[in-house]
Amino acid sequence: MKTIMEARNVKNERVDDVHFELMEETLTTMIGPSGSGKSSLLMLLNRLEDPDEGEIYFKSKKIEQYPINELRRNIGMVFQQAHLFDGTVEDNLKFGPRLKKKWSQNLGSELLEKVQLPVDILTKDVSHLSGGEQQRVAFARTLANDPEVLLLDEVTSALDMRTVEWMEKLLHRLVDEEGKTILMITHDLKQAERLGSYTLFMNEGRLEEKGETSELFRHPNSNALKKFIEA
Amino acid sequence: MTNISNLSLLTMILFVMIPVSLSYLYSLGIGKSAIWSSLRGVVQLFLIGYILTFLFSIPDWQGIGLWVAVMLVIASFQASRRGQGIPHAFLLSLSSLILIEVFVLSLWIVFDIIPFRSEQVIPMSGMIIGNSMVAAGLAFERMKNEFHSNQGKVLAALSLGANASQASQMIIRKTIRAAMIPNVDRLKTIGLVQLPGMMTGLILGGASPIEAIRYQIVISISVFSTVSICAMIISLVTYRFFFNQNMQLQTIEGGND
Numbered sequence: 001m002k003t004i005m006e007a008r009n010v011k012n013e014r015v016d017d018v019h020f021e022l023m024e025e026t027l028t029t030m031i032g033p034s035g036s037g038k039s040s041l042l043m044l045l046n047r048l049e050d051p052d053e054g055e056i057y058f059k060s061k062k063i064e065q066y067p068i069n070e071l072r073r074n075i076g077m078v079f080q081q082a083h084l085f086d087g088t089v090e091d092n093l094k095f096g097p098r099l100k101k102k103w104s105q106n107l108g109s110e111l112l113e114k115v116q117l118p119v120d121i122l123t124k125d126v127s128h129l130s131g132g133e134q135q136r137v138a139f140a141r142t143l144a145n146d147p148e149v150l151l152l153d154e155v156t157s158a159l160d161m162r163t164v165e166w167m168e169k170l171l172h173r174l175v176d177e178e179g180k181t182i183l184m185i186t187h188d189l190k191q192a193e194r195l196g197s198y199t200l201f202m203n204e205g206r207l208e209e210k211g212e213t214s215e216l217f218r219h220p221n222s223n224a225l226k227k228f229i230e231a
Numbered sequence: 232m233t234n235i236s237n238l239s240l241l242t243m244i245l246f247v248m249i250p251v252s253l254s255y256l257y258s259l260g261i262g263k264s265a266i267w268s269s270l271r272g273v274v275q276l277f278l279i280g281y282i283l284t285f286l287f288s289i290p291d292w293q294g295i296g297l298w299v300a301v302m303l304v305i306a307s308f309q310a311s312r313r314g315q316g317i318p319h320a321f322l323l324s325l326s327s328l329i330l331i332e333v334f335v336l337s338l339w340i341v342f343d344i345i346p347f348r349s350e351q352v353i354p355m356s357g358m359i360i361g362n363s364m365v366a367a368g369l370a371f372e373r374m375k376n377e378f379h380s381n382q383g384k385v386l387a388a389l390s391l392g393a394n395a396s397q398a399s400q401m402i403i404r405k406t407i408r409a410a411m412i413p414n415v416d417r418l419k420t421i422g423l424v425q426l427p428g429m430m431t432g433l434i435l436g437g438a439s440p441i442e443a444i445r446y447q448i449v450i451s452i453s454v455f456s457t458v459s460i461c462a463m464i465i466s467l468v469t470y471r472f473f474f475n476q477n478m479q480l481q482t483i484e485g486g487n488d
Protein backbone atom coordinates (compact mmCIF):
# COMPACT_ATOMS: atom_id res chain seq x y z
CA MET A 1 0.00 0.00 0.00
CA LYS A 2 1.21 3.47 -0.85
CA THR A 3 1.69 6.41 1.46
CA ILE A 4 -0.14 9.50 0.22
CA MET A 5 0.59 11.90 3.08
CA GLU A 6 3.22 11.91 5.73
CA ALA A 7 4.00 14.08 8.72
CA ARG A 8 7.53 14.01 10.09
CA ASN A 9 8.25 15.42 13.53
CA VAL A 10 5.69 18.12 13.07
CA LYS A 11 5.62 20.66 15.84
CA ASN A 12 3.99 23.96 16.67
CA GLU A 13 2.60 25.43 19.86
CA ARG A 14 -0.41 23.09 19.82
CA VAL A 15 1.02 19.97 18.26
CA ASP A 16 4.10 18.24 19.60
CA ASP A 17 6.42 16.13 17.47
CA VAL A 18 3.76 14.35 15.44
CA HIS A 19 4.81 11.63 13.07
CA PHE A 20 2.46 9.51 10.95
CA GLU A 21 1.59 8.32 7.47
CA LEU A 22 -1.70 8.21 5.65
CA MET A 23 -2.17 5.22 3.37
CA GLU A 24 -3.70 5.84 -0.02
CA GLU A 25 -7.35 4.87 -0.42
CA THR A 26 -7.92 4.12 3.24
CA LEU A 27 -9.92 5.66 5.98
CA THR A 28 -7.97 6.68 9.06
CA THR A 29 -9.80 7.85 12.14
CA MET A 30 -8.39 10.21 14.72
CA ILE A 31 -9.50 10.21 18.33
CA GLY A 32 -8.41 11.97 21.48
CA PRO A 33 -9.66 14.20 24.27
CA SER A 34 -10.95 17.67 23.65
CA GLY A 35 -8.12 20.13 23.23
CA SER A 36 -5.57 17.46 22.36
CA GLY A 37 -4.66 19.14 19.08
CA LYS A 38 -6.68 17.13 16.56
CA SER A 39 -8.12 20.11 14.70
CA SER A 40 -4.79 21.91 14.91
CA LEU A 41 -3.15 19.00 13.14
CA LEU A 42 -5.64 19.16 10.27
CA MET A 43 -4.87 22.86 9.79
CA LEU A 44 -1.25 21.93 9.22
CA LEU A 45 -2.07 19.18 6.73
CA ASN A 46 -4.19 21.59 4.69
CA ARG A 47 -1.40 24.16 5.00
CA LEU A 48 -3.68 26.75 6.54
CA GLU A 49 -0.80 27.01 8.97
CA ASP A 50 2.83 25.99 8.74
CA PRO A 51 4.54 24.00 11.49
CA ASP A 52 7.41 25.54 13.41
CA GLU A 53 9.40 22.36 12.93
CA GLY A 54 9.12 19.20 10.87
CA GLU A 55 7.89 18.45 7.38
CA ILE A 56 4.70 17.33 5.74
CA TYR A 57 4.70 15.37 2.51
CA PHE A 58 1.98 14.88 -0.06
CA LYS A 59 2.72 12.19 -2.64
CA SER A 60 6.36 12.16 -1.55
CA LYS A 61 6.89 15.84 -2.22
CA LYS A 62 7.01 18.44 0.52
CA ILE A 63 3.74 20.32 0.61
CA GLU A 64 5.61 23.59 0.15
CA GLN A 65 6.50 22.45 -3.34
CA TYR A 66 2.92 22.58 -4.57
CA PRO A 67 1.14 25.78 -5.54
CA ILE A 68 -0.70 26.40 -2.33
CA ASN A 69 -4.25 26.66 -3.66
CA GLU A 70 -3.81 23.52 -5.75
CA LEU A 71 -2.62 21.72 -2.64
CA ARG A 72 -5.57 22.88 -0.58
CA ARG A 73 -7.98 21.94 -3.31
CA ASN A 74 -6.45 18.48 -3.44
CA ILE A 75 -6.44 18.01 0.31
CA GLY A 76 -10.02 19.00 1.03
CA MET A 77 -10.96 19.99 4.53
CA VAL A 78 -14.28 20.04 6.34
CA PHE A 79 -14.16 22.03 9.55
CA GLN A 80 -15.63 21.25 12.92
CA GLN A 81 -18.06 24.14 12.42
CA ALA A 82 -19.79 24.46 9.07
CA HIS A 83 -18.47 27.99 8.39
CA LEU A 84 -20.89 28.42 5.49
CA PHE A 85 -20.66 31.59 3.43
CA ASP A 86 -23.57 34.02 3.48
CA GLY A 87 -25.98 33.30 0.65
CA THR A 88 -27.65 30.23 -0.73
CA VAL A 89 -26.64 26.60 -0.61
CA GLU A 90 -25.74 26.89 -4.26
CA ASP A 91 -23.45 29.86 -3.58
CA ASN A 92 -21.61 27.66 -1.14
CA LEU A 93 -21.38 24.60 -3.33
CA LYS A 94 -20.10 26.49 -6.32
CA PHE A 95 -17.45 28.41 -4.44
CA GLY A 96 -14.64 25.94 -5.11
CA PRO A 97 -15.61 24.85 -8.65
CA ARG A 98 -16.20 28.42 -9.77
CA LEU A 99 -12.61 29.29 -8.97
CA LYS A 100 -11.73 26.80 -11.70
CA LYS A 101 -14.76 27.66 -13.87
CA LYS A 102 -16.09 24.15 -13.50
CA TRP A 103 -19.52 24.73 -12.08
CA SER A 104 -22.72 23.26 -13.47
CA GLN A 105 -26.18 22.92 -12.02
CA ASN A 106 -25.84 19.16 -12.38
CA LEU A 107 -22.91 19.11 -10.08
CA GLY A 108 -25.03 20.83 -7.46
CA SER A 109 -27.76 18.24 -7.44
CA GLU A 110 -25.24 15.44 -7.62
CA LEU A 111 -23.46 16.75 -4.53
CA LEU A 112 -26.66 17.22 -2.58
CA GLU A 113 -27.73 13.72 -3.45
CA LYS A 114 -24.43 12.41 -2.11
CA VAL A 115 -25.01 13.96 1.30
CA GLN A 116 -28.71 13.10 1.21
CA LEU A 117 -30.17 16.54 0.99
CA PRO A 118 -33.13 17.37 -1.29
CA VAL A 119 -32.23 19.18 -4.49
CA ASP A 120 -34.70 22.01 -3.87
CA ILE A 121 -32.50 23.11 -0.97
CA LEU A 122 -30.11 24.55 -3.56
CA THR A 123 -31.76 27.96 -3.60
CA LYS A 124 -32.30 28.11 0.14
CA ASP A 125 -30.49 30.67 2.27
CA VAL A 126 -27.98 28.89 4.48
CA SER A 127 -29.14 30.79 7.55
CA HIS A 128 -32.41 28.87 7.30
CA LEU A 129 -30.77 25.45 7.49
CA SER A 130 -30.61 23.21 10.53
CA GLY A 131 -27.26 22.41 12.10
CA GLY A 132 -27.18 18.97 10.52
CA GLU A 133 -28.07 20.36 7.12
CA GLN A 134 -25.36 22.98 7.40
CA GLN A 135 -22.85 20.33 8.28
CA ARG A 136 -23.72 18.34 5.19
CA VAL A 137 -23.66 21.40 2.94
CA ALA A 138 -20.17 22.11 4.24
CA PHE A 139 -19.21 18.54 3.43
CA ALA A 140 -20.69 18.77 -0.06
CA ARG A 141 -18.91 22.09 -0.60
CA THR A 142 -15.58 20.39 -0.01
CA LEU A 143 -16.52 17.39 -2.16
CA ALA A 144 -17.28 19.82 -4.98
CA ASN A 145 -13.53 20.29 -5.46
CA ASP A 146 -13.12 16.54 -5.91
CA PRO A 147 -10.09 16.34 -3.61
CA GLU A 148 -7.88 13.27 -3.38
CA VAL A 149 -7.55 13.49 0.38
CA LEU A 150 -10.37 14.48 2.72
CA LEU A 151 -9.68 15.87 6.17
CA LEU A 152 -12.91 15.63 8.12
CA ASP A 153 -13.38 17.23 11.52
CA GLU A 154 -16.40 15.71 13.27
CA VAL A 155 -18.62 15.81 10.24
CA THR A 156 -21.36 13.64 11.71
CA SER A 157 -21.62 15.21 15.14
CA ALA A 158 -24.90 17.03 14.47
CA LEU A 159 -26.69 14.23 12.63
CA ASP A 160 -29.35 11.75 13.69
CA MET A 161 -28.54 8.05 13.63
CA ARG A 162 -30.02 7.32 10.24
CA THR A 163 -28.18 10.17 8.60
CA VAL A 164 -24.97 9.14 10.32
CA GLU A 165 -25.45 5.69 8.82
CA TRP A 166 -25.92 7.24 5.40
CA MET A 167 -22.83 9.40 5.78
CA GLU A 168 -20.76 6.44 6.88
CA LYS A 169 -21.83 4.57 3.77
CA LEU A 170 -20.88 7.63 1.74
CA LEU A 171 -17.42 7.64 3.33
CA HIS A 172 -16.97 3.98 2.43
CA ARG A 173 -18.06 4.70 -1.13
CA LEU A 174 -15.67 7.63 -1.39
CA VAL A 175 -12.79 5.40 -0.38
CA ASP A 176 -13.74 2.17 -2.16
CA GLU A 177 -15.26 3.53 -5.35
CA GLU A 178 -13.71 6.94 -5.81
CA GLY A 179 -10.31 6.08 -4.41
CA LYS A 180 -10.18 8.87 -1.88
CA THR A 181 -8.07 8.91 1.24
CA ILE A 182 -9.83 10.07 4.37
CA LEU A 183 -8.57 11.27 7.71
CA MET A 184 -11.49 11.71 10.02
CA ILE A 185 -11.67 13.13 13.52
CA THR A 186 -14.48 11.76 15.62
CA HIS A 187 -15.53 11.83 19.25
CA ASP A 188 -17.60 8.72 18.73
CA LEU A 189 -15.25 5.86 19.59
CA LYS A 190 -17.64 3.28 18.17
CA GLN A 191 -17.60 5.16 14.91
CA ALA A 192 -13.81 5.41 14.97
CA GLU A 193 -13.60 1.67 15.43
CA ARG A 194 -16.32 0.89 12.90
CA LEU A 195 -14.98 3.07 10.10
CA GLY A 196 -11.24 3.15 10.43
CA SER A 197 -8.61 0.93 8.89
CA TYR A 198 -6.08 2.89 10.87
CA THR A 199 -6.49 5.04 13.93
CA LEU A 200 -4.48 7.87 15.45
CA PHE A 201 -4.80 8.74 19.11
CA MET A 202 -3.90 12.30 20.06
CA ASN A 203 -3.26 13.29 23.64
CA GLU A 204 -1.99 16.64 24.92
CA GLY A 205 -0.67 17.63 21.52
CA ARG A 206 1.23 14.40 21.03
CA LEU A 207 0.35 11.52 18.79
CA GLU A 208 0.31 9.05 21.63
CA GLU A 209 -0.58 5.98 19.65
CA LYS A 210 -1.24 4.90 16.08
CA GLY A 211 -1.91 1.65 14.31
CA GLU A 212 -4.47 -0.59 12.70
CA THR A 213 -7.81 0.26 14.17
CA SER A 214 -8.82 -3.17 15.42
CA GLU A 215 -5.41 -3.71 16.97
CA LEU A 216 -5.40 -0.30 18.63
CA PHE A 217 -8.80 -0.73 20.19
CA ARG A 218 -8.18 -4.30 21.29
CA HIS A 219 -4.70 -3.77 22.68
CA PRO A 220 -4.16 -0.17 23.67
CA ASN A 221 -0.57 0.29 24.85
CA SER A 222 -0.55 3.60 26.66
CA ASN A 223 -2.39 4.24 29.86
CA ALA A 224 -3.81 7.38 28.31
CA LEU A 225 -5.52 5.44 25.53
CA LYS A 226 -6.71 2.72 27.92
CA LYS A 227 -8.31 5.36 30.09
CA PHE A 228 -9.72 7.17 27.10
CA ILE A 229 -11.35 4.05 25.67
CA GLU A 230 -12.75 2.94 28.99
CA ALA A 231 -14.19 6.30 29.94
CA MET B 232 -26.61 88.89 7.79
CA THR B 233 -27.08 89.82 11.43
CA ASN B 234 -24.16 89.54 13.78
CA ILE B 235 -24.20 87.78 17.09
CA SER B 236 -22.69 90.21 19.57
CA ASN B 237 -20.03 89.20 22.08
CA LEU B 238 -22.43 89.83 24.91
CA SER B 239 -25.05 87.53 23.40
CA LEU B 240 -22.37 84.92 22.87
CA LEU B 241 -21.53 85.08 26.57
CA THR B 242 -25.02 83.93 27.46
CA MET B 243 -24.00 80.56 26.05
CA ILE B 244 -22.37 80.02 29.44
CA LEU B 245 -25.88 79.61 30.80
CA PHE B 246 -26.54 76.87 28.32
CA VAL B 247 -23.34 75.07 29.22
CA MET B 248 -24.30 75.22 32.89
CA ILE B 249 -27.30 72.98 32.21
CA PRO B 250 -25.43 69.79 31.29
CA VAL B 251 -22.80 70.65 33.89
CA SER B 252 -25.33 70.90 36.72
CA LEU B 253 -27.07 67.78 35.47
CA SER B 254 -23.77 66.01 35.68
CA TYR B 255 -23.31 67.05 39.30
CA LEU B 256 -26.91 66.32 40.17
CA TYR B 257 -26.74 62.75 38.86
CA SER B 258 -23.02 62.34 39.48
CA LEU B 259 -22.40 61.53 35.86
CA GLY B 260 -18.79 62.54 36.27
CA ILE B 261 -18.63 64.51 33.05
CA GLY B 262 -18.98 68.02 34.47
CA LYS B 263 -15.33 68.85 34.15
CA SER B 264 -14.96 67.46 30.68
CA ALA B 265 -18.18 69.21 29.63
CA ILE B 266 -16.74 72.57 30.63
CA TRP B 267 -13.38 71.75 29.17
CA SER B 268 -14.70 70.57 25.83
CA SER B 269 -17.06 73.55 25.48
CA LEU B 270 -14.17 75.86 26.19
CA ARG B 271 -11.93 74.06 23.82
CA GLY B 272 -14.62 74.08 21.12
CA VAL B 273 -15.07 77.83 21.49
CA VAL B 274 -11.34 78.53 21.31
CA GLN B 275 -10.93 76.18 18.36
CA LEU B 276 -13.74 77.84 16.46
CA PHE B 277 -12.44 81.36 17.11
CA LEU B 278 -9.05 80.21 15.96
CA ILE B 279 -10.51 78.74 12.78
CA GLY B 280 -12.45 81.96 12.27
CA TYR B 281 -9.25 83.95 12.28
CA ILE B 282 -7.36 81.41 10.24
CA LEU B 283 -10.08 81.37 7.59
CA THR B 284 -10.13 85.16 7.52
CA PHE B 285 -6.43 85.07 6.88
CA LEU B 286 -6.71 82.32 4.27
CA PHE B 287 -9.40 84.23 2.41
CA SER B 288 -7.16 87.28 2.30
CA ILE B 289 -4.26 85.59 0.51
CA PRO B 290 -4.37 84.41 -3.14
CA ASP B 291 -6.82 81.55 -3.66
CA TRP B 292 -4.33 78.92 -4.73
CA GLN B 293 -2.19 79.64 -1.66
CA GLY B 294 -5.07 79.61 0.77
CA ILE B 295 -6.56 76.48 -0.71
CA GLY B 296 -3.24 74.68 -1.02
CA LEU B 297 -2.23 75.48 2.51
CA TRP B 298 -5.45 74.62 4.26
CA VAL B 299 -6.37 71.57 2.22
CA ALA B 300 -2.91 70.18 3.00
CA VAL B 301 -3.42 70.80 6.72
CA MET B 302 -6.85 69.18 6.65
CA LEU B 303 -5.52 66.17 4.76
CA VAL B 304 -2.75 65.55 7.27
CA ILE B 305 -4.96 65.95 10.33
CA ALA B 306 -7.70 63.78 8.84
CA SER B 307 -5.24 61.07 7.79
CA PHE B 308 -3.76 61.01 11.23
CA GLN B 309 -7.17 60.73 12.82
CA ALA B 310 -8.31 57.98 10.42
CA SER B 311 -5.14 55.97 10.87
CA ARG B 312 -5.63 55.85 14.62
CA ARG B 313 -8.45 53.44 13.97
CA GLY B 314 -6.17 51.39 11.80
CA GLN B 315 -3.78 50.46 14.59
CA GLY B 316 -1.93 47.30 13.68
CA ILE B 317 -2.47 47.78 9.98
CA PRO B 318 0.83 48.58 8.29
CA HIS B 319 1.21 52.06 6.77
CA ALA B 320 -2.26 53.09 7.93
CA PHE B 321 -1.28 56.75 7.91
CA LEU B 322 0.25 56.75 4.44
CA LEU B 323 -2.66 54.75 3.14
CA SER B 324 -5.17 57.19 4.63
CA LEU B 325 -3.23 60.15 3.34
CA SER B 326 -2.96 58.86 -0.20
CA SER B 327 -6.62 57.85 -0.31
CA LEU B 328 -7.73 61.24 0.95
CA ILE B 329 -5.45 63.08 -1.47
CA LEU B 330 -6.76 61.00 -4.34
CA ILE B 331 -10.35 61.67 -3.32
CA GLU B 332 -9.84 65.38 -2.81
CA VAL B 333 -8.10 65.82 -6.15
CA PHE B 334 -10.79 63.80 -7.88
CA VAL B 335 -13.70 65.71 -6.40
CA LEU B 336 -12.12 69.11 -6.68
CA SER B 337 -11.24 68.66 -10.33
CA LEU B 338 -14.78 67.54 -11.12
CA TRP B 339 -16.23 70.54 -9.30
CA ILE B 340 -13.94 72.94 -11.09
CA VAL B 341 -14.10 71.34 -14.54
CA PHE B 342 -17.88 71.21 -14.55
CA ASP B 343 -18.04 74.72 -13.21
CA ILE B 344 -19.94 73.69 -10.11
CA ILE B 345 -17.95 75.98 -7.87
CA PRO B 346 -15.29 78.55 -8.67
CA PHE B 347 -11.71 77.99 -7.56
CA ARG B 348 -12.00 80.38 -4.67
CA SER B 349 -10.97 79.84 -1.07
CA GLU B 350 -14.41 80.77 0.25
CA GLN B 351 -15.97 77.92 -1.71
CA VAL B 352 -13.27 75.32 -2.04
CA ILE B 353 -12.10 75.27 1.58
CA PRO B 354 -15.42 74.61 3.32
CA MET B 355 -16.60 72.20 0.63
CA SER B 356 -13.29 70.30 0.72
CA GLY B 357 -13.54 70.22 4.48
CA MET B 358 -16.81 68.36 4.24
CA ILE B 359 -15.42 65.89 1.75
CA ILE B 360 -12.23 65.28 3.72
CA GLY B 361 -14.06 65.09 7.03
CA ASN B 362 -16.55 62.54 5.81
CA SER B 363 -13.87 60.52 4.06
CA MET B 364 -11.83 60.56 7.23
CA VAL B 365 -14.67 58.99 9.15
CA ALA B 366 -15.26 56.50 6.35
CA ALA B 367 -11.59 55.52 6.27
CA GLY B 368 -11.46 55.06 10.04
CA LEU B 369 -14.58 52.94 9.99
CA ALA B 370 -13.26 50.90 7.09
CA PHE B 371 -10.07 50.11 9.01
CA GLU B 372 -12.03 49.12 12.05
CA ARG B 373 -14.52 47.14 10.06
CA MET B 374 -11.84 45.18 8.24
CA LYS B 375 -10.24 44.19 11.54
CA ASN B 376 -13.55 43.24 13.11
CA GLU B 377 -14.81 41.32 10.12
CA PHE B 378 -11.59 39.37 9.74
CA HIS B 379 -11.78 38.56 13.39
CA SER B 380 -15.39 37.46 13.46
CA ASN B 381 -15.34 35.70 10.08
CA GLN B 382 -12.07 33.89 10.60
CA GLY B 383 -13.73 30.52 10.09
CA LYS B 384 -15.31 31.51 6.80
CA VAL B 385 -12.07 32.94 5.49
CA LEU B 386 -10.26 29.75 6.45
CA ALA B 387 -12.97 27.73 4.74
CA ALA B 388 -12.56 29.79 1.58
CA LEU B 389 -8.79 29.34 1.65
CA SER B 390 -9.14 25.62 2.19
CA LEU B 391 -11.31 25.47 -0.92
CA GLY B 392 -8.49 26.94 -2.96
CA ALA B 393 -9.28 30.63 -2.83
CA ASN B 394 -6.42 33.10 -2.86
CA ALA B 395 -6.27 35.97 -0.39
CA SER B 396 -8.31 38.27 -2.56
CA GLN B 397 -11.01 35.70 -3.28
CA ALA B 398 -11.23 34.72 0.36
CA SER B 399 -11.61 38.38 1.36
CA GLN B 400 -14.38 39.25 -1.08
CA MET B 401 -17.16 38.76 1.45
CA ILE B 402 -15.39 41.01 3.95
CA ILE B 403 -14.55 43.69 1.41
CA ARG B 404 -18.14 43.70 0.23
CA LYS B 405 -19.44 44.08 3.78
CA THR B 406 -17.04 46.91 4.49
CA ILE B 407 -17.97 48.92 1.43
CA ARG B 408 -21.63 48.27 2.03
CA ALA B 409 -21.36 49.42 5.62
CA ALA B 410 -19.82 52.69 4.46
CA MET B 411 -22.61 53.30 1.98
CA ILE B 412 -25.67 52.38 4.02
CA PRO B 413 -25.74 55.42 6.34
CA ASN B 414 -25.39 57.70 3.34
CA VAL B 415 -28.20 55.99 1.51
CA ASP B 416 -30.37 56.43 4.58
CA ARG B 417 -29.32 60.02 5.02
CA LEU B 418 -30.11 60.88 1.42
CA LYS B 419 -33.53 59.34 1.76
CA THR B 420 -34.59 61.57 4.62
CA ILE B 421 -32.43 64.56 3.83
CA GLY B 422 -34.14 67.85 4.67
CA LEU B 423 -37.21 66.15 6.08
CA VAL B 424 -35.97 65.61 9.58
CA GLN B 425 -33.07 67.94 9.95
CA LEU B 426 -31.76 70.56 7.59
CA PRO B 427 -28.20 69.65 6.71
CA GLY B 428 -25.60 71.86 8.40
CA MET B 429 -24.36 73.41 5.25
CA MET B 430 -27.82 74.36 4.04
CA THR B 431 -28.68 75.73 7.45
CA GLY B 432 -25.59 77.88 7.33
CA LEU B 433 -26.32 79.23 3.89
CA ILE B 434 -29.89 80.08 4.77
CA LEU B 435 -28.81 81.80 7.99
CA GLY B 436 -26.23 83.65 5.95
CA GLY B 437 -28.99 85.01 3.74
CA ALA B 438 -28.97 82.67 0.78
CA SER B 439 -32.33 81.69 -0.68
CA PRO B 440 -33.46 78.13 0.04
CA ILE B 441 -33.22 77.29 -3.66
CA GLU B 442 -29.62 78.44 -3.76
CA ALA B 443 -28.90 76.57 -0.55
CA ILE B 444 -30.27 73.25 -1.76
CA ARG B 445 -28.15 73.41 -4.89
CA TYR B 446 -25.03 73.46 -2.77
CA GLN B 447 -26.47 70.78 -0.56
CA ILE B 448 -27.13 68.53 -3.54
CA VAL B 449 -23.57 68.93 -4.71
CA ILE B 450 -22.12 68.22 -1.31
CA SER B 451 -24.42 65.33 -0.39
CA ILE B 452 -23.87 63.49 -3.64
CA SER B 453 -20.16 64.20 -3.59
CA VAL B 454 -19.87 62.91 -0.03
CA PHE B 455 -21.83 59.82 -0.93
CA SER B 456 -19.52 58.93 -3.77
CA THR B 457 -16.27 59.83 -2.01
CA VAL B 458 -17.17 57.88 1.09
CA SER B 459 -17.79 54.81 -1.05
CA ILE B 460 -14.54 55.27 -2.93
CA CYS B 461 -12.69 55.72 0.32
CA ALA B 462 -14.03 52.53 1.87
CA MET B 463 -13.29 50.70 -1.36
CA ILE B 464 -9.67 51.84 -1.51
CA ILE B 465 -9.04 51.09 2.16
CA SER B 466 -10.54 47.62 2.03
CA LEU B 467 -8.92 46.70 -1.29
CA VAL B 468 -5.51 47.68 0.01
CA THR B 469 -5.73 46.42 3.58
CA TYR B 470 -7.14 42.93 3.07
CA ARG B 471 -3.70 41.64 2.04
CA PHE B 472 -2.21 42.57 5.39
CA PHE B 473 -4.35 39.90 6.98
CA PHE B 474 -2.52 37.19 5.07
CA ASN B 475 1.10 36.14 4.84
CA GLN B 476 2.79 35.26 1.56
CA ASN B 477 1.59 31.64 1.90
CA MET B 478 -2.05 32.72 1.90
CA GLN B 479 -2.37 31.95 5.58
CA LEU B 480 -4.42 34.11 7.89
CA GLN B 481 -2.44 36.44 10.09
CA THR B 482 -3.73 38.01 13.25
CA ILE B 483 -3.44 41.76 13.33
CA GLU B 484 -2.71 43.11 16.77
CA GLY B 485 -3.96 46.47 17.80
CA GLY B 486 -7.04 47.42 19.75
CA ASN B 487 -9.71 49.81 18.63
CA ASP B 488 -10.23 52.97 20.56
Ligand SMILES: Nc1ncnc2c1ncn2[C@@H]1O[C@H](COP(=O)(O)OP(=O)(O)OP(=O)(O)O)[C@@H](O)[C@H]1O
Nearest residue numbers: 014032033034035036037038039040041080187202
Ligand atom coordinates in the same frame (compact mmCIF):
# COMPACT_ATOMS: atom_id res chain seq x y z
N1 LIG C 1 -6.76 29.68 17.13
C1 LIG C 1 -6.18 29.25 18.25
N2 LIG C 1 -5.28 30.01 18.88
C2 LIG C 1 -4.69 29.59 20.01
N3 LIG C 1 -4.93 28.42 20.58
C3 LIG C 1 -5.82 27.62 20.01
C4 LIG C 1 -6.49 27.99 18.81
N4 LIG C 1 -7.31 26.99 18.47
C5 LIG C 1 -7.15 26.05 19.42
N5 LIG C 1 -6.27 26.42 20.34
C6 LIG C 1 -5.81 25.63 21.50
O1 LIG C 1 -5.00 24.57 21.03
C7 LIG C 1 -5.28 23.37 21.70
C8 LIG C 1 -5.68 22.30 20.72
O2 LIG C 1 -6.93 22.67 20.15
P1 LIG C 1 -7.63 21.83 19.02
O3 LIG C 1 -8.75 22.64 18.51
O4 LIG C 1 -6.62 21.37 18.05
O5 LIG C 1 -8.15 20.60 19.87
P2 LIG C 1 -9.09 19.41 19.40
O6 LIG C 1 -8.35 18.16 19.71
O7 LIG C 1 -9.56 19.61 18.02
O8 LIG C 1 -10.29 19.56 20.43
P3 LIG C 1 -11.85 19.27 20.21
O9 LIG C 1 -12.01 17.80 20.26
O10 LIG C 1 -12.50 19.95 21.36
O11 LIG C 1 -12.23 19.85 18.90
C9 LIG C 1 -6.35 23.71 22.72
O12 LIG C 1 -5.72 23.88 23.96
C10 LIG C 1 -6.95 25.00 22.24
O13 LIG C 1 -7.37 25.78 23.31
Ligand SMILES: [Mg+2]
Nearest residue numbers: 038039040080
Ligand atom coordinates in the same frame (compact mmCIF):
# COMPACT_ATOMS: atom_id res chain seq x y z
MG1 LIG D 1 -11.33 20.06 17.19
